[in-house]
Amino acid sequence: MVQLADIEKVAPGVESLSTEEHEALQRFTLLWTLFEAQILGSNASVRKISEKVERIDPEIINGDWLTEHLDYFSNRYIDGGxxxxxxxxxxxxxxxxxxxxxxxxxxxxxxxxxxxxxCLTIVYRFRNNFFHGIKWAYGLQDQLENFTHSASLLRKFLEKVPNGI
Structure with missing residues (x-):
């Protein structure tokens, strides 16, 4: 277990996060900052994400590397169509x-x-909701898979897409 007693005083519940939750948050934070710096020029927005994706060779995007994450987000955010x-x-x-x-x-x-x-727009919203405090409103509960999938998608993107697209 990660020792966060000093942070627990100002962020109740953080000390009770599992090791997996801590790791997912750390991976997400690291990979988001790399993505934002390397791909978005340290200035994230959905407009910029869209512009960058539209410059990618379609063959890179057409691989099945996105399917797992799209399925996860669809299952999470869609019920009965x-x-x-x-x-x-x-x-x-x-x-x-x-x-x-x-x-x-x-x-x-x-x-x-x-x-x-x-999918990257959803990841961007996780970033905003996490870094700007909305996720803290309910103690980061029910977020392990969100941050795990988001970090995985960012890692795959950084591996597959050439720097400076």
Missing amino acids: NTNYRFEKLHLRTNDNPDLVRAVLTGDNADPASQLIG
Whole structure:
């Protein structure tokens, strides 16, 4: 168990996070900062994510490396063909293109570039919700798989996509 008694005083519940949760948060934080610095020029936005993805050779995106993450996000945010309460908790803003994310998750948009943009938009919202405190409102509960999948997607992206796209 990670010793965080000093942080527990200001962040109740952090000390009770499992080793796996701590590792997932650390991996996500490290990989997000690399992604933002190397791919987004240290200036993250959905617009910038979209611009970068649209420059990627379609053959890179067409591999099956995205499928696992798209399936996870779809299963998490779609029930019976419609978005659920968890989708609303992403706090997608107008400039986050929620219609694209919704269409990707429901399967109405099967374009691989759009799917990657949709998944990275969700990861971006995790980043904002985590780094700006919304996730702390409920003690990071129910977030292990979110951060695990997000970190895995970022790692795969950084491995597959050439620097400076």
